[in-house]
Amino acid sequence: MSKDDEFDLVRESIKQLIDRLDGVPKPLRKLVQDNVDILYTLVHDHRVPRVMLLGRRGSGKSMLVNAFLGAEVRPTVSVHSTTGSAPWESYERDGRRMEILDTRGVQESSKPVESDSAASPLESLMAVVRRTPPDVILFVVTATDVDVAMEGDLDALVRVHQEISRLSDRPPTIIPVLTKGDRLDPNDVPMSEGDPEKSANVTAATETLFRHLKAVSYLTPFLADPVPTVANVAYDSVTKLPKHGHDYRWNIGRLTTVMFEHLPDEAKLEFARLENLTQVRRKLAGRVVNSTVAICGGVGYQPIPIVDLPVLTGIQIAMVMVVGYIGGAEMSVRAARDLIGALGVNVVAGMAFRQLARSMIKLIRGAGTVAGGAVSGSVAASGTKAIGAAAISYFIDGNNIEKVRDAYRRRAGND
Structure with a gap:
């Protein structure tokens, strides 16, 4: 079964939930509907994230792309402009996808190595964002240039953002990114050593960058907190992966976390797969689980016994599938069933017993009663x-099945 077919199964489980909402009491219905909407957007509308980088030549945009993707996917040249006509470039690795708009440097005068029919970098940008707007914009400035000719950079940022806002109902967040922080004094000390003087200089440069941005009244509502970074990595010429002992990245994890926070929901599922930070994946997986818990509790209030069992089972399996996908596994019914089965026969029997218990409670206490609904919903x-x-x-924390099984049994026994 293909990934698209597996996604269709999850979508079908969500649609079945919608058909059951009429049986949920009105005070609870909005809560359930809101959580159904969250899952629907994450899963049904999911797509790859689109990230645009804007900055002058030499600011380290291509280095930054390589750094947070963890591989050399863009060439980096220090003398001539390399980025051409600014197309959206799809990146895929191990089934994980992302789209990057690594643009020509603003204010540059030389022709790029790559072809570009546009007369200027700004014209090139405008043509692309009119067709496909970005989810977020990374405004990239070198640490040593935060006070150098910023007016032209800011003017370009405003004009591009205004054009996107004119065409889109969701103006993108602007994330200021300070690059090459390792070049600030003392420049022979790596950022990872936490040198007080260097840290103070990086903080000062970051604050200066943010001050320039906030001075432009149009930009203020769209700004995220600035993120200082170092993207310096030596890559293997064959594998294109970072060489052992030559990876000097700093604060890239913080940058990707901020990017995740400002992406629309429909782009978060794929971004979490791409990003290896556990906290990003945990945050999204927790949101999926909490929404599913609220939904199942609401469906459990329904006054029709037995009928909701396939619906609850379906959405629980769908939940496990989505959590696994966030953790980097394939979207797979088999993976979900394998996990549930690996938890042990008693666990699976316990699940069935709990669902039967809910239905019996409804029959004994009276279909549709508040007490019966409350108990069954809670279970x-x-x-x-x-x-x-x-x-x-x-799937997210990477614990072995024995540890997962023991924790599940303790939790299930206390419920």
């Missing part, structure tokens, strides 16, 4: 939460 939610926690522990 549905707690069981789903335990499954979600196990999925995060296995």
Whole structure:
């Protein structure tokens, strides 16, 4: 079964939930609907993230792309402009995808190595963003240039952002990025050593950059906090991966976290797969689990016994599939079933018992009663939460199945 077919199964599980919302009491219905909407956007509307970089030649845009993708995917040249007509470039590695707009440097006068029919870098940018707007803009400035000819850079940023805003109902967030922080004094000391003088100089340069941006009233509402970085890496000529002992990246993890926070929901699923930071993946997986827990608790209130069992089972399996996908696994029913099965027969039987118990509670206490709905909804939610926690522990945190199984049994036994 292809990844698209697996996604269709998850989408179908979400659609089935929507058909059950009429049975949920009105005070709870909005909560359930809001969480269905979250899952629908993350899964049904999911697409690759689009990140645009804007800065002058030599600011380290291509180095930055290589740094947060963890491989040499863009050439870097210190004398001549390398980036040409600024197309959206698809990046894919191990099934993980991203689109980058690594633009020509603003204010440059020389012709780039790559071809570009546009008369200027700004014209080139405008042509591309009119067709496909970015999700976020990284405004890239070298640490030693924060007080050098900034007016032209800021003017270009304003004009590009205004054009995107004119055509899009979601103006992109601007993330100021200070690059080449290692070049500040003392320039012979790596950022990783935490030298007080160097740290102070990087902080001062970052604050100066942010001050320039905030002085432009148009930009202020769209600004994220600035992120100082070092993207200096030596790559293997064959594998294009960082050479052992020659990876000097600093604060790139912070940058990718900020990027994640400002992406639209439909782009977060693919970005989390690309990014190896556990906290980014945990945050998104936790959101998926919490939404699913709220949904299952709401569906458990329904006054129709037994009927909701396939719906709950389907959305729980879908939840495990999505958490696994965030963690870098394939979108796969088999992967979800393998995890649940590996938790042990007693666990699977316990899941079935809990669902049967919910239905029996409804029958005994009266279909549709508040008390019956509250108890059955609580059981549905707690069981789903335990499954979600196990999925995060296995797919995101990388714990072995024995540890995951033990934690699940403890949690399920306390619910």
